[in-house]
Amino acid sequence: MILEIIPKNDSYDSLGLIIRNEMKKRHFKIEKVRTSNLYFFDRDIDLNFLQDLLVDSITDEIYIHPDHPFENSFFIDIYYKDRVMDPAGETLKNYLLKSSFEVENVKTIRRFYFFAEEKVDKESVIKFLKNRYFNPLVEQAGEFREKKKIQKKFQDFEIKYVDLDCDLEKLSKDMFLSLNLREMEVIKDYFYKKLKRKPTDVELETIAQTWSEHCVHKTFKSPFKYKNKKIKNLFKETIMKASYKIDHPDTVSLFSDNAGIVKFDEYHNICFKVETHNHPSALEPYGGAGTGIGGVIRDIIGTGLSAKPIANTDVFCIGIDEGELKENESIIPPDEILKGVVAGVRDYGNRMGIPTINGAVCYHKNFLGNPLVFAGSIGIMKSRNSFKKVVENDYIVLIGGKTGRDGIHGATFSSTSLTEDSQELSSGAVQIGNPIEEKKMLDAIMEMDGLFNAITDCGAGGLSSAVGEMGEETGAVVYLDKVPLKYEGLSYSEIWISESQERMVLSVPPKNFERIKEIAEKYNTEVSHIGYFKGKKLELYFYDKLVLSLDMDFLHKGVPLFEKKALPYINFKESKRKEKYKFSIDDAVEKVLSSKDVKSKEWIVRQYDHEVQSQTLIKPLGGKKHNSPNDSSVLYPLFSKEKCIVVGCGINPRYGELNVKKMTYSVIDESIRNVLSQGGDLDHTFLLDNFCFGDVTNPHTLGAIVESTFACYDYTLRLKTPFISGKDSLNNYFIMKDKKIEIPPTLLISALSVSDVDNIKSSYFKMTSKPSSILILGKETKEELAGSILYTEFKIRNGFVPDIDIVESTKIHRNFNEITKKRMIISAHDISDGGIFVTLFESCIGNDLGCEIEIKSKLDPIDFLFSETQTRYVVQVYDDDIEYIEKIMGKKYVTILGKVLEKPLIKIKYNTKTYKFETKKLMKLYR
């Protein structure tokens, strides 16, 4: 049966109105658009019962098909393709089953009715809706028709053995293994020489997954040769080495668990992890970003003996379309990508009840076909829960959603071309998450505290990687036929490597299993006992037949690593600007404030619940007008009166393109500035790295990785801010017109600082009763505009990329931190994208104030206002304190700039000239 629910009148249908307005703007001759929801059930269900569930008696009307509401219009249905997760249908189905209705398939369909006087081409309407209101990869547009389902029942199966006496490279390609010849040869030796038999298909799949770049990070762990220097293990000799050398007393667990763990107070620790989800988001922004957030939340739930997620972060790198997409329909336009990923984070994060509190959006044309989506999550845990250990003979327990064909061969699929008829494949590769499934699982796991010995999430690699990792010491035996399935017909290897979302694996002492089951039942989530941690090997059974038997040692330590030859990254040739600027200060202000990078992100921030859990102290936007961006957000847990967590980040692909080392210094500096300006504590600041680089077969890209990791080592060691966790995502490039386009080297640094609630200050100016002044604290402003917003906007390709002397900058941060700890700051905002002018503007708008400043620098005023010299803060302090501040900072690092004005006006004096800008007018550019 199909039921259609539609708002009774036009005024209740705000979506219809929005679509009509958008279409009118694009000159469609459409009078009206109305929207409805269709629900398909494969069995008849009591209508009264359904009516209560689906219909709002005040605002809705219900039609039972074939009856439907309108005749004088045409309609388009949008619905998920078969086997793609339909979260609404799934949730409804589960509820119906719970209420004792027999039903197997529930689907939800969105229907749009179009009213027009003249005939409108339906195809052109579908084209308009594409990527705006549906994604052709996972959704169908047209008329929904009930399909007769052919049930594939489980039949007797044969174990598939694979012959390795063949062209191994071809075999790797045909089986989507992504292993190179030397790796294949190692595998062949293991089977043919040691085990003296052929491998099964699932054995090869398991090795391929365990050894994939995604799981084992082959590049970062490899030996490198760079400028006659031999590096044995890049990661261990840079990032990790700095953290161990710093030996911070508050780090609890580094680089070993799903997330890094640090101390919060006597009884609690916090953990933080940031992941990337780039390729899925390029294909399906909504689903990609949603499952990205869902995955990193599970990382937090799976850290130690489980942490409670208390905040999420998100950072997007988006392309710029300079006309290329006119001829290229396979790439989703940047604006739609951004809307999609924002909606994905919104719908997943908000439904999980986790505030999204910090983020950034940056743009570069080389992200066009390969946008970057970073999703982070922070958790809090009892100190005693910081470490996990699988105990021999524990039950292997799977908790959460059911297993389907989701995500099988996702990685390899994404590199083949996407066509309409690749539905079977694509529906597997691209996934839609179901946050309610994950929320139920989270609630249940929180109540299972103390009942399990270890936990990890099923992410990339599914059960294969989760169980394989957990059983490394004890071994594991899994009965694949015990895994609950979404539908019949999955093979043993599909069950094992499926990447179905919202699942985790627990190691449970047998005596606790009954209690675990009761708790799961309370929260309407499922647990299954699927095997045992025992036997030292990894063994899989499917209906009593052994289908996989591998040594843990070979699986985890067998991957051969090869020396990578890296060449220096080709840096931009810096040179002094020779000509005079051909534009005025007014032009510069206009261009910079309306640039995509600088422009207000309020439309994004407002869509995220950033206050759920009632722990948000400093919100992303503040001030009486609630529009002034704070540098970072601050959380204070419900139980905490004194301590808080400050969260910020730094990223800059524009610098990355020009000079990798300087970019690395700059983004570390920015992340530190962000947390310190808000009142963070440098002595308790911890960092996360996320490297997103291009093609690793390009030796210069490898060189960029070497240069960046060494720069990380140098600066963090100096700052004494250890890395606690990180992740790399390599091979970020796309092919357009047969040209390989690599993304600019991009490093996201996320910073977390544990500080005192009383040190926290907001970023915007305030009117004070005692006299106060605006100061710049930090480095002297230099002509450093290469890669700046100003030069990017005016397409100027010379100048210098901002440089950092790490000794000097560390000293500045340390001294600035002294001042914030003395609570002398009224407001502080760091200087980053767009330079001093943007910082002043953002500081003024919060409380609708202005400022009057005088430029005393030798620089051209345009250079002074828009240079992006690093390690600078704009602060407002009481005049009485300036002397002391100069003493702490050193006079050289203090510039008195001017005063806050009550009138919303930015006045800039330079020699005899005065420039005036009304903030109200500037707001129009910025909004």
Added chain:
Amino acid sequence: MNKFLSLVIKADGTNCELETSFILKNVGFKNEILTVGELIQDPDIIKKFSFIVFPGGFSYGDYTGSGRIVSSIIKHHLFENFKKHVEDGKLILGICNGFQILVKSGLLPNTHGKWEQEVSLIFNDSFHYEDRWVKLLVNKNTIYTKNLPDYIYLPVAHGEGKFIHSFEKDMIEKLGVFFYVDDKGKKTLKYPDNPNGSFDSLAGIVDNSGRILGMMPHPERFRDEKQFYYDEKKDPYGIIIFENAYRYIKEEL
């Protein structure tokens, strides 16, 4: 029996239960969080409690309309128990998703006495979720609001908060508790001061008895003056609403 025993009701996807429980305990209530499933198993348990709170979140994902599934569960399994609770003079508060549940189950405002849905909360005019602080005009003639100032500030965070009704003016004056206002304190229909397009700027209403309150803004998110969105001293109004419930139970029950 402890007269100050409060209940927070949780469904799949409810997500504000812990902070709501936290604030209840801080103003002096004892509190239990029970799932809808546990209540269906033992509906009689409801009589233990003097104050029932439906917290915010996305019950069952809100996929078939916000709060719909829980309100249907109430109608089918728990209605008599809730009716008894109200008739005994006890209190119910619905916040955000909880407000949607109260309205759709017919518990609020119930002006006809028929326990049927009379009003609704539909998609914001913007058609998307929105989190922001709002200024509210307070009707101080209710149990929950009596010692609040004329205007208060609280955050809203929802996608379906547009209040629609077909009441006459005098009824609105009677039922309306919180109204969205602009900077100058005037009721407004304009975005963003009225974040969703609610008729008559309504942000919260009570029933005839004044003992059932439903509101879109989140009082539990203003539990400490430091949470205010800019640097000005304001009382954490959220606490006062819960304290008033406590006082009522202390004095009247």
